[in-house]
Amino acid sequence: MPVPAHLEFFIDPSRCIGCQACVHACTECDTHRGDSMIHLEYVDRAQSVQTVPVVCMHCEQPTCAEVCPADAIKRTADGVVQSARKPRCIACGNCVVACPFGVPEVKIDRQIMMKCDMCYDRTSVGKKPMCATVCPSQALFFGTREQMLAMRPQSMPTNQFRFGGQTITTRVNVMVPRTPARPPIVDVTAAMEDQATNRTVRLKVFSAEEADPFAAVEV
Amino acid sequence: MATIPSDPLTTIRAFGPHLSAGTRGTSSDQPDRLVKTHCCFCGQQCGIQLKVKDNEVVGFEPWEEFPFNRGMLCPKGVKRYLQGSHPDRLVSALRRDPDATGGFRQIPYAEAIETSAREILRIQQQHGPGAVGLLGGASLTTEKTYLLGKFARVCLKTPFIDYNGRLCMVSAGAANKKAFGIDRTTNPWSDMVGTDVIWVAGSNVAECSPITTNYIWQARELGAKVIVQDPRITPVARTCDLYLPVKPGRDAALFAGVLNMMIQKDWIDREFIGAHTVGFDSVVEYCSAWTPARTAEVTGVPERSLHAAAELWGTAKSSFLFHARGIEHHSNGVQNALGTINLVLASGRIGRPKSGYGTIVGQANGQGGREHGQKCDQLPGWRDISNPDHRKYIASVWGIDEAEIPGPGVDAYEMFRKIDKGEIKALIAICFNPKVSLPDNQFITRALDKLEHFVVIDFFLNDTAHHADIVLPGSLQEEDEGTVTQVEGRVIKINKAVDCPGDARQDWIVIQDLARALGRPKGFTFDSPRAIFEELRIASKGGVADYSGITYEKIDRQMGVFWPCYSEDPKTGQPTPDHEGTPRLFEPDSYNPVAKGAGRFYFSDGKARFNVAEYRAPVDDASEEFPLFLTTGRVVSQFLSGTQTRRIGPLVNQYPEPRIELHPRLAAKLGLVDGQWATCETRRGAITLRAMVVTTIRPDTIFIPYHWPGDKSANRLTVAAQDPISKIPQYKVCGCRLRKAEGPPEYAARLEPQQ
Numbered sequence: 001m002p003v004p005a006h007l008e009f010f011i012d013p014s015r016c017i018g019c020q021a022c023v024h025a026c027t028e029c030d031t032h033r034g035d036s037m038i039h040l041e042y043v044d045r046a047q048s049v050q051t052v053p054v055v056c057m058h059c060e061q062p063t064c065a066e067v068c069p070a071d072a073i074k075r076t077a078d079g080v081v082q083s084a085r086k087p088r089c090i091a092c093g094n095c096v097v098a099c100p101f102g103v104p105e106v107k108i109d110r111q112i113m114m115k116c117d118m119c120y121d122r123t124s125v126g127k128k129p130m131c132a133t134v135c136p137s138q139a140l141f142f143g144t145r146e147q148m149l150a151m152r153p154q155s156m157p158t159n160q161f162r163f164g165g166q167t168i169t170t171r172v173n174v175m176v177p178r179t180p181a182r183p184p185i186v187d188v189t190a191a192m193e194d195q196a197t198n199r200t201v202r203l204k205v206f207s208a209e210e211a212d213p214f215a216a217v218e219v
Numbered sequence: 220m221a222t223i224p225s226d227p228l229t230t231i232r233a234f235g236p237h238l239s240a241g242t243r244g245t246s247s248d249q250p251d252r253l254v255k256t257h258c259c260f261c262g263q264q265c266g267i268q269l270k271v272k273d274n275e276v277v278g279f280e281p282w283e284e285f286p287f288n289r290g291m292l293c294p295k296g297v298k299r300y301l302q303g304s305h306p307d308r309l310v311s312a313l314r315r316d317p318d319a320t321g322g323f324r325q326i327p328y329a330e331a332i333e334t335s336a337r338e339i340l341r342i343q344q345q346h347g348p349g350a351v352g353l354l355g356g357a358s359l360t361t362e363k364t365y366l367l368g369k370f371a372r373v374c375l376k377t378p379f380i381d382y383n384g385r386l387c388m389v390s391a392g393a394a395n396k397k398a399f400g401i402d403r404t405t406n407p408w409s410d411m412v413g414t415d416v417i418w419v420a421g422s423n424v425a426e427c428s429p430i431t432t433n434y435i436w437q438a439r440e441l442g443a444k445v446i447v448q449d450p451r452i453t454p455v456a457r458t459c460d461l462y463l464p465v466k467p468g469r470d471a472a473l474f475a476g477v478l479n480m481m482i483q484k485d486w487i488d489r490e491f492i493g494a495h496t497v498g499f500d501s502v503v504e505y506c507s508a509w510t511p512a513r514t515a516e517v518t519g520v521p522e523r524s525l526h527a528a529a530e531l532w533g534t535a536k537s538s539f540l541f542h543a544r545g546i547e548h549h550s551n552g553v554q555n556a557l558g559t560i561n562l563v564l565a566s567g568r569i570g571r572p573k574s575g576y577g578t579i580v581g582q583a584n585g586q587g588g589r590e591h592g593q594k595c596d597q598l599p600g601w602r603d604i605s606n607p608d609h610r611k612y613i614a615s616v617w618g619i620d621e622a623e624i625p626g627p628g629v630d631a632y633e634m635f636r637k638i639d640k641g642e643i644k645a646l647i648a649i650c651f652n653p654k655v656s657l658p659d660n661q662f663i664t665r666a667l668d669k670l671e672h673f674v675v676i677d678f679f680l681n682d683t684a685h686h687a688d689i690v691l692p693g694s695l696q697e698e699d700e701g702t703v704t705q706v707e708g709r710v711i712k713i714n715k716a717v718d719c720p721g722d723a724r725q726d727w728i729v730i731q732d733l734a735r736a737l738g739r740p741k742g743f744t745f746d747s748p749r750a751i752f753e754e755l756r757i758a759s760k761g762g763v764a765d766y767s768g769i770t771y772e773k774i775d776r777q778m779g780v781f782w783p784c785y786s787e788d789p790k791t792g793q794p795t796p797d798h799e800g801t802p803r804l805f806e807p808d809s810y811n812p813v814a815k816g817a818g819r820f821y822f823s824d825g826k827a828r829f830n831v832a833e834y835r836a837p838v839d840d841a842s843e844e845f846p847l848f849l850t851t852g853r854v855v856s857q858f859l860s861g862t863q864t865r866r867i868g869p870l871v872n873q874y875p876e877p878r879i880e881l882h883p884r885l886a887a888k889l890g891l892v893d894g895q896w897a898t899c900e901t902r903r904g905a906i907t908l909r910a911m912v913v914t915t916i917r918p919d920t921i922f923i924p925y926h927w928p929g930d931k932s933a934n935r936l937t938v939a940a941q942d943p944i945s946k947i948p949q950y951k952v953c954g955c956r957l958r959k960a961e962g963p964p965e966y967a968a969r970l971e972p973q974q
Contacts, residue, residue: 015436017425017454019855024297024869027242028278034242046883046893047914049454133281134292136429137436152440184457187914188450188882191464194521 002078003123006144009132010157011053012175015139018042018051022131022140029130030121031083037116038131039102048186053139055131056081056103056116057161058171064095064104064115072113079171080120084113100163118172154178221646221670221686224315224322227929228969233321234680235307236861236973238868243301244270244277253280254716257703258296259358259696260858262580263288263430264705265296266778269697269716276303276697276716286778287408287705293429294856294870301867303695303717307679310721313690323680323690328722332729335647335689336736338672339375342645348625352379352634352643356650357387357581357588358859360701360713362751363726364584365599365758366743367649368592371625373617373742374734378628379643381595383651383859385631388585389594389945390552391542391578397553398560398828400813400821401763402601403586403708405804406539406575407781412437414573415535418446418528420559421470421545421951425454426855428543428579428706438539444531448473449545450850451880451922452915461527464917466519467848467952468837470546474558475834476514477529478565479506486533488567495818496564498829505831517834519917538568541577544852548950550940551835558832565829570805570819580706582859583696587704590764591755595628599755600762609762616758617742630946632657632939639666647733649676649693649726654683655860655928658937658948659903676729681862682928692723699725701748702774709779710769710800727751760786763813763821768798783811790816837952838940841919845901845954847885848920851933852951857926865926865973875972877927878911881957882918886910889957896960899923901936901953907964921957925950928974930966 018040026036039054062081065073072088073095075081084095084104091111095104104115119129123142127133132142141148148157157173185191223230250270257264266285270278279300281290312331313323326334342350353375355367364382371380395402411417411434424431432455439445439458447456448463448470456462465473481487482503492499515522532538540563546555560576568574580586591599599616602609604627614621629637635653637643639662657663667673667686675684676693684690697716704710719725724732727748734743745751749771760767767786774780781800788795789812801809805819805827818825841848856873858864865871879897881889891897893912898905899921908923908931916922923933938953 014458015432017429017432017855019293019425019429020873021292021294021297021429024294025292027869028297033244046912049452049457049915051454128283128290130281133283133290134297136288136291136293137425137432138291151437154440182458185452185459185462186457188452188464188917189884189914191462191524192519192521192917194523 001124001126002076003080003118003120005078007123007142008145009055009118009129009172010141010148010175011055011172012139012141012152012155013052014175014177015137016051016053017137017139018049019136021134021136022053025130025134029119032114035107035114037114048184050184054101054103055140055172056118057101058118060169060171063098063100063168067094067098069094080118080123082120083115083117086112089113100161100166100168221673221688222668223685224317227685230321230323230680230685231970231974234323236865237307238871238973239301239305239866241869243304244272250277254714255282256697256714256716257711258292259299259302259583259863260295261428262582262585262706263428264583264703264711265292265430267292267296269300271716274717276300284778287707287709288430291430291433294873295858295864298867298869302863303697305679305866307866308720309678309680309690309692310723312692312722313680315688322685328691328724331689331691332732332736335672335674336733338688339645340737342671346644348376349379350643351375351377351645351647352638353377354631354634354646354648354651354653355380355382355593357382357384357585358583359588359650359726360699360703360748361584361587361591362701362748362755364588364593365591365755366727366730366745366751368597368599369617369742370730370734373619373623374737374739376623376625378595378625379634379637380593380628381631381634382588382593383631383656384582384585384589384594385946386656386948387544387581388578388589390547390549390556390942390947392589393553393945394556394560395578397830398557398564399805401804402589403782403804404575404577404706405569406577407707407709407802408434410573410575410803411435411539413441414438414443414537414539416444416446416531416538418448418532418538418540419455420448420540420542421547422541422543422579423449423451423453423545423852424579427581427853429855431579446528446531450848450917450920461524461531463520463524463528466917467850467920468549468551468840469518469834470549470555471551471558471832471834472509472514472517473520473525474555474562474832475506475509476511476518476525477532478502478561479509480511480526480529481533481565482506484529484533486529487565491567492565495820496827496829497824499565501831502561502829505833532562532566535566535568537573538566539575539577541579543579544581545951547947549947549952550838550942550949552942552947553944554832554835557830561829561832564827570803570807570809572803575803577706584703586706586708587702587710590704591759595630600759601764602762612761613758616754630941632941632946632948635663635666638669641669644670645672646670647674647676648683652681652683652860652862655932655934656925658934658950659939660932660934661904662939676726677862678723679862679866682860691729692721693729694719694723694725699748702752704782708781710766710774710782711779712771712774756786761812768795769800838949839902839938839953841954845956847955847957849899849901849936849953849955850920850922850951851925851937852922853926854924857924859926860928861926861973871973876908877924877931877933878909879957880911880913880916880922882916883912883914884918886912889959891959896963897957898960899936899955899957901938901955903938904935906930906932906935907960921955930964
């Protein structure tokens with residue numbers, strides 16, 4: 001049974017708490033037991049607790065498949081880009097290099113590319129993907145567009161991404177704030193100052209001109 | 220004789236913590252059955268289905284119908300199943316033996332029970348019943364906690380029982396008792412969605428109660444403003460509307476300052492205050508001294524943010540405030556919690572949909588475990604062991620004379636002081652690992668060494684059990700059934716998935732076997748957790764925590780029952796077999812058996828109490844000698860003292876060892892770089908860990924998670940100062956100093972990360 005067209009995957013990075021429930025849940029899958037197909041990274045832990053989860057975006061025209069010399073990557077009619085087919089995959093890594101989202105990985109020990117297949121074993125029998133089911137902040141959500149729009153009025157789904165000259169349309173959506181997002185709080189010292197400081201992400205916290213409120217603190 | 224029997228390293232090599240595999244089972248495994256139950260870890264108690272094959276838990280399946288978490292789980296919940304069939308699982312009783320590998324030798328279960336009973340009887344004959352102490356825990360089912368309270372008072376006849384909730388929930392509990400006359404979160408979590416403002420006071424929700432994150436963020440999605448008060452930018456603080464970077468230990472001052480601003484601006488509900496509360500005037504007087512400037516100076520939160528908090532909270536139409544260990548783990552913990560309650564009562568926003576107050580419990584049964592008698596001053600049904608009527612009623616349920624029930628004991632930490640003084644000579648411990656979890660834990664180690672007899676009931680050889688004379692193999696959560704009460708006050712059912720392996724027994728059987736061997740089996744002949752629950756229903760009847768209308772069947776049918784749930788209508792006395800429980804407290808038309816119609820709150824006049832919530836500086840505050848604040852807490856992949864989670868491979872790999880979080884400004888001053896070894900020192904001791912340099916913590920504060928033992932233990936540093944009312948330890952602040960270490964610590968080459 002195909003994955004029903006009205007059920008979509010949504011990623012909302014602003015909700016991600018970096019707990020790795022999705023990563024651990026992914027390792028429980030019967031088809032790639034012990035390996036997670038999700039990439040969950042801190043953007044820059046020194047500066048922020050922001051993390052971003054990335055699953056396969058399931059492109060309409062998958063670059064990974066286009067560059068595959070062995071024709072090992074197939075997109076099924078329901079829009080799911082399947083993991084490499086074992087008899088064909090030569091583990092060359094073209095797909096790893098080409099994917100604009102950085103999703104596929106070549107497992108050297110098994111000589112095969114593996115990636116997220118949207119839990120095909122679950123979604124093709126009417127269940128939700130494991131990661132989106134367990135995600136405690138629902139940064140990963142699987143359901144209908146109507147549900148999502150009703151639940152998340154502050155943001156909207158997008159599934160078009162531009163990389164240089166390439167525009168990619170995906171089956172997976174990313175939630176984007178409807179109004180420009182308030183910059184997140186990234187450095188405690190900004191919240192400690194009497195005057196509200198410009199809340200932009202400052203890559204350097206040691207600005208020479210800036211008065212250091214802790215200059216007098218003996219440590 | 221409770222000194223450790225051999226080199227600790229040999230004990231660790233023999234008994235762990237070793238790591239589980241990453242997963243279990245294969246794709247060809249078809250489970251025999253799925254068991255609907257709950258996670259064994261935190262107080263959220265997420266519904267989960269365990270996959271069982273051949274008496275082994277081989278995986279999990281989300282339980283999407285359970286209303287609280289609807290399938291959601293944190294990493295601990297996902298991998299919790301790996302604690303079963305673990306190589307470290309204790310499958311037989313152990314006896315201390317310095318000549319045996321690892322310091323313990325296996326002995327028959329019956330011999331272990333008889334040995335312990337003999338020692339306990341000997342010590343009680345020589346020194347009196349109070350020479351034996353009992354430590355319980357809030358990860359046990361309510362049936363077990365009830366049985367432990369009864370076992371201490373009726374069988375051991377000792378006043379000395381307490382539990383690890385002393386480290387956890389007691390500040391909230393004491394404050395709730397003083398302000399509301401009942402100790403429970405007031406509203407179901409679903410009430411958060413649709414509220415105007417949510418104030419998170421000292422709770423790293425994303426890591427300690429991850430499922431709550433979705434509730435907060437769903438509320439935010441619908442327009443709620445979120446205020447977060449924390450010395451660290453936690454994942455929930457990152458995107459909040461107002462972040463209050465409070466200096467550790469200054470929470471009561473912050474609440475007083477904000478309430479003062481609300482009073483000045485008349486952002487308070489005078490009608491509600493007049494009709495439903497007493498004591499506001501003295502709170503107004505106390506708060507008036509907390510001017511914005513003084514509050515800002517003491518708390519480290521700028522005036523502009525204090526004003527913003529007062530305005531957001533003061534002008535909201537609906538609101539939800541909750542707090543956790545961040546404000547409770549203080550020698551001023553009860554005052555801090557009362558400070559939040561004052562903000563809630565002054566707003567008048569309680570006892571209605573979308574407006575409430577809650578305390579986030581830390582452990583699976585953090586709520587139920589504090590209600591039915593394993594606390595030193597408590598009898599079942601949230602009754603008071605010093606109240607003659609309460610004693611009389613419980614004595615009648617237990618079939619003993621009221622005079623036979625001992626008086627109040629002392630808190631868990633004080634029990635160790637009594638052990639140190641030689642007053643308590645034998646200790647029975649279950650579900651408690653004080654050598655890791657209590658502050659100033661080198662003192663705990665010295666006290667343990669002095670015990671004449673120490674019995675531990677556990678499923679793994681926890682760090683404290685290294686001192687045991689006898690270890691009795693107990694049960695994992697999935698090997699037994701029973702109820703727990705989760706964060707919302709919802710009583711839920713833990714269901715048995717597998718049998719205990721080897722000689723291991725369900726904990727309630729072990730306790731009853733001890734009672735029988737002690738020659739006092741009367742009252743300890745239950746044949747099932749259900750039978751214990753049936754007695755607990757009667758024992759709790761008429762108490763504030765009234766469970767009399769709850770049955771296992773009703774829990775199944777309703778997917779949980781919020782207490783109080785009455786078997787008889789408290790107003791009319793008519794039987795109410797269909798009473799559905801009480802999801803929301805203090806509603807306008809509600810009737811409770813304490814106020815008897817006089818009002819909504821659980822006092823005879825029906826009115827809530829404002830309490831002056833006084834700020835006191837922390838004990839062992841930052842000083843010239845120890846200029847930084849040390850604060851401690853959890854990481855998402857570990858739980859409590861790590862007895863379980865330091866054995867689950869994927870969770871260990873996620874965050875293998877503790878690190879010291881510090882701000883780059885502080886790092887620059889100390890010449891420290893991310894990843895370098897740093898030594899943190901307090902008046903109690905010093906430990907050396909790697910530095911983690913992040914802008915997400917106050918520059919005057921460092922953070923260390925507490926889940927590890929020995930040379931990695933944050934509680935080697937923490938201070939054993941306690942709140943005078945709740946006796947909770949002050950884990951969240953003490954003075955410390957930090958320096959670059961000369962090199963790696965000695966343990967680095969010797970121990971695996973989880974050990």
